[in-house]
Amino acid sequence: MISIFQKNKILIVAALLIASGIYGYKYFSKKKPEKKAVEESKNVFSVPEDVLKRHPLTYVALKEVSQFEELALPGRITYDPESMAKVGSQVEARIKKVLVKEGDRVSQGSPLAILSSIQLGEVEASYVKARASLDALKLQADRAKELFEMKVTSAKEYELATMQYKTAKTEAETTRIKLDNYGLTPSEIEGIERGIYVSSNLILRSPINGEVTERRAILGQQVTRNEELFTIANLTHLWVLLDVYEKDLGGVREGAQATIFPLGDEQSTVQISGKVGYVGTVLDNVKRTAKLRIMVSNKGGKLKPGQTVTAKVAGLVVSTGEGKRKMVPLEAVHEIEGKSFVFVPLGEDTFEAVNVIVGDTIEDDVVILGGLPEGAKVVSKGSFVLKSEFLKY
Incomplete structure (x- = not known):
């Protein structure tokens, strides 16, 4: 049995605990707003x-x-003109040998094909003759100068010898330029000058590092001047061309980021980033679109010229409503x-x-x-x- 004293003691302790709880609640509930006010004041x-x-x-x-959500537009992969070259003969010729095929990687100066040209042979022979005449006339001009200074010959004879030498020099230089334009290397032309290289053969060489993406040269084919026989391209840099409607052009700027996907597969893991390199300033009269050019890096070789893709460009957006x-x-x-x-x-x-x-x-x-x-x-x-x-x- 609990005594009356013990009951009173328990009631007093309980009352103290309740009072302490009420006081603590009021104290801390008042303090929180003050803390918040201090934080806000900072x-x-x-x-x-x-x-x-x-x-x-x-x-x-x-x-x-x-x-808004980004607008996806169909695009087409094409070459970067700064990274490609069309190679053809600068003279009428016949193809004797083709040295590369499509897909081959070549370096600048690599031989692509060997051509035989009667016209080239004639120019080489003319150059040999012009060089021989030039050497002979130079000796005559030097001798005429010595005799003129010794007052053995007249000024007219000296001037005639000098003029003949200058004419021969101009003819030799003109013929050399022709050989250079036909594609002969400096070492080959020097060989002609020394009389150790006279041939009607012309070697077509690659002007850049890249890949043979197109070959039209066929063994035995007769080709004309400037006929395209090979396309060489560096495929590590390509362009994506888009047609953008007039109403959407205002949201696109040069340098804007773009993402390229395989056509119709925006969820694909094959995504390539690029940047807008050019926003067209001329509109198509019928479609009312302008060309948008995106520059992309293709070091992994995932994109192919002529391939159709989907592109999303920052700034090209459509309202979702x-x-x-x-x-x-x-x-x-x-x-x-x-x-x-x-x-x-x-x-x-x-x-x-x-x-x-x-x-x-x-x-x-x-x-x-x-x-x-x-x-x-x-x-x-x-x-x-x-x-x-x-x-x-």
Whole structure:
């Protein structure tokens, strides 16, 4: 049996515990708002009046835009003209031997085919003759100069010998240029000059490093001047060409990022990044489209010239009609210690740095996912000055 004294003691202890709990609850519930107020006050700061005068501020409100998704357009892979070459004969000839096939990798100067040309043989013979005449006339001109200086011959005879030498020199140089244009190398031309190389054979060589992507040369074929026989291309850099409608051109800029997919397979793991290298300035009169050129690196060889692909370009977007997105200018958002902040005016010279949650960046605007109340205005132009002042606190 519990005595009356013990009962009273238990009641007193219980009453004390209840009173302590009530007091503690009231104490800590009052303290929390104070702590929060202290935390919030850390983000409120003032800016000196003279600073604001030197750096006028611009205020903007959240703007709402429709939800967009990137627009996927069909495109076609093509060569980069700066990394390809068409090779043909500079003279009428017959193909004696073809040294490469499609798919072969070649270096600059690699032989592609051997041609036989009567015309080339005639020019080589003319060059040999011109060089021999030039050497003989040079001796005559030098001798005429000596005799003229010794006053043995007249000035007229000296001038005639000099003129004949200059004419022969011009003819030899002109013939040498022809050989150079036909594709003979300097060493081959030097061989002709020394009389150890006279042939009607012409070797076609690759002007660049790359891959033989097209071969039209056939053994025994008679070819004409400038007829294309080989296409050599460096396939590590290619172009993607798109047709973009006039209404969408305003959202695309040179340098914009692009993603390339196999046609119709946007979920494919085969994705190649590129950049917009050119936005067309002339519209097709019928389709009302302009050409968009994307430069891509193809070091892995995943893309082939002539291949059809799908491309998504930053700035090429289409409205989904689902809800709205809230945006502010990109210059209004600043990253501080890994968080994104905007500056909200509280008075003429007082501002608050508000932590916001940001989304995608579209052109010069950034999506605000949270942190700003409806109707709030933020500082846009001049906000970098506020960032500097805020970091002083």
